[in-house]
Amino acid sequence: MAKKRYVVGITGASGIIYARRLLEVLCEQAEVYIIITEMGRRIAEYERIDLSGFPAVYEENSDMFAEIASGSFKYDGMIILPCSMKTLASIAAGVAGNLLTRTADVCLKERRACILMLREMPLSRIHLKNMLAADEAGATVMVTSPGFYTHPKTIEDLVDMVVARALDHLGVEHALSERWSGHT
Numbered sequence: 001m002a003k004k005r006y007v008v009g010i011t012g013a014s015g016i017i018y019a020r021r022l023l024e025v026l027c028e029q030a031e032v033y034i035i036i037t038e039m040g041r042r043i044a045e046y047e048r049i050d051l052s053g054f055p056a057v058y059e060e061n062s063d064m065f066a067e068i069a070s071g072s073f074k075y076d077g078m079i080i081l082p083c084s085m086k087t088l089a090s091i092a093a094g095v096a097g098n099l100l101t102r103t104a105d106v107c108l109k110e111r112r113a114c115i116l117m118l119r120e121m122p123l124s125r126i127h128l129k130n131m132l133a134a135d136e137a138g139a140t141v142m143v144t145s146p147g148f149y150t151h152p153k154t155i156e157d158l159v160d161m162v163v164a165r166a167l168d169h170l171g172v173e174h175a176l177s178e179r180w181s182g183h184t
Contacts, residue, residue: 004030006170007068007107008056009080009100011087012039015119015144016049017155019081021163023054025174032056033068033075035100039084061098069102077113077170078103082144085120085127092133104139114139115169117162140169150178 006026010019026032034056036044044051059066067073080087080100087101091114096102107114116139120127131141142165146158157177164177 004172005033005075006030007033007035007075007078007103009078009083009087009103010034010036010040010044010051011080011082011084011100012037012043013082013084013119014043014047015082016040016044016047016051017159018117018119018144018162020049020051021156021159021176022079022081022166023051023056025163025167025176026172027054027056029172030076033059035059035061035068035103037061037084037087037098037100059099061100063099064102066099069099069106071106071110075112077115078107079115079117079166079170080104081115081117081166082119083116085118085130088116088118088127088130088134091116091139092130092137094137108138111138113170115142115166116140117142117144117166119144142166142169149180 090101091104096105104114116134135141144162146161152158160176164174167174
């Protein structure tokens with residue numbers, strides 16, 4: 001069985017720690033292509049999160065000739081984590097002005113899994129309309145909102161719970177977080 005392929009987009013929203021954890025798990029099981037926006041790089045530096053060194057293909061956001069920009073390049077899905085409201089708006093409007101938004105556009109037109117993981121609050125009416133438009137276009141819209149039924153003890157526990165939900169939606173096996181089993 002061939003290794004699955006995924007694209008991970010990282011944009012200029014706080015919460016780069018989620019992307020790092022996602023990459024730690026996903027790169028162990030799949031072929032991964034990473035696109036980091038300029039603001040994503042700046043936020044990673046500010047939040048002191050190192051995104052280098054993963055066994056992945058790092059694509060330049062300005063390279064519209066990258067293979068992942070084409071619908072003929074086969075991959076299994078894309079996660080944008082964290083997804084900024086600017087990126088959400090571009091995807092919702094079908095504006096493919098860089099490699100990240102072009103790849104998301106390809107994902108949607110090819111009916112592949114496209115997960116947008118937002119990290120923003122409160123949400124304005126514009127944000128909500130863009131979320132609805134992205135959903136109607138075929139994206140899965142998720143917010144990085146961890147649950148507390150697993151009794152998290154650390155920030156890493158909270159991060160794992162959010163990343164686990166993303167991996168579930170991609171169909172990627174993991175043991176990051178306990179699953180709800182009802183009353184104990």
